[in-house]
Amino acid sequence: MATCTRDGSWALLRVLGDLPGEIRVNEPLAPYTTFRIGGRAWAMFRPYGPEALAEAVVRARAHGFPWLVLGGGSKVLVPDQGFPGLVVLTSGLTGWHEEDDLLRVGAGAALPKVARHGLAKLAGIPGTVGGAVAMNAGTKYGAIADQVVWVRALLPSGRVHTFRPEECGFTYRDSLFRRVRLPVLEVGLRPVPGPAVEPLLAERRGSQPLNLPSAGCVFRNPTDAPPAGWLIDHAGLKGARIGDAVVSERHANFICNLGRARASDVLALVERIRARVEQLFGVWLTLELEVVGE
Ligand SMILES: Cc1cc2nc3c(=O)[nH]c(=O)nc-3n(C[C@H](O)[C@H](O)[C@H](O)COP(=O)(O)OP(=O)(O)OC[C@H]3O[C@@H](n4cnc5c(N)ncnc54)[C@H](O)[C@@H]3O)c2cc1C
Known part of the structure; x- marks a missing residue:
């Protein structure tokens, strides 16, 4: 892998500079991961909404820049030489809407918060909803796939598609979104009454x-x-x-x-x-x- 150069950083700044969001060049990635390890990215973009995220990925693709989407950074190891490309951070996508039996959340919503709203079996898993869907995060009590109603994600064509559960390719700690790199923008979840979260968190503190x-x-x-x-x-x-x-x-x-x-x-x-x-x-x-x- 190439080391980061400022050339890539400034080129990305030119390509993305007009989009609504924060952009930082030559950004250290370790603070964005729970491992606290790793080098720099050419650029880090934190879009303010799903449209800006989609547009950033579309432009990165069109200009041939390597790119990746990062949620809570709780499942990744960043190499010491960093990532020569664009990291798109979802932490600004925290939309939240509760209807009768549907919880609609942005990809950057914190999973520990969502777990307290009818997804108790995921209590204690760090990171974001988008990352959890991409990884099909779960515990011995079940995985997020069990409660997914739909997933809105960006196709390589630049169109946004709403995936039904059976289209998501969920397998053990994996999904279509991770395998073929489709950025998840928003997720519909079915909350279910579940066990209290505190005993599950205590169980984790004892074993992790x-x-x-x-x-x-x-x-x-x-x-x-x-x-x-x-x-x-x-x-x-x-x-x-x-x-x-x-x-x-x-x-x-x-x-x-x-x-x-x-x-x-x-x-x-x-x-x-x-x-x-x-x-x-x-x-x-x-x-x-x-x-x-x-
Ligand atoms: C202390 C600890 C305990 C953990 N316990 C568990 C556990 O019990 N069960 C479990 O399953 N996991 C566990 N994990 C791992 C991790 O928390 C989960 O896999 C989590 O769901 C990852 O979410 P994230 O937002 O941090 O993803 P990230 O680490 O940011 O990303 C992981 C992958 O998902 C992709 N991704 C992230 N967001 C998106 C998006 N919006 N669209 C498309 N792709 C995306 C990334 O590109 C990357 O490929 C644990 C981690 C820690 C540190």
């Missing part, structure tokens, strides 16, 4: 290392083997450390940043875990964590 920066579970659970956390724990890797990246003692499928971890430390630890788990159990772990730009 919430005191340190991380990006949640690093590996997908294999379909035909015990969960990734079990395999990593039984490979004796809790506490394994490279630089400031460490395998959590509390939850073996979490890698935490002790303060100054670099993306290269995290990736080296990922490879060490994979090699050891494969050697002991014959299972090759695949990443749930998304490495930006790959």
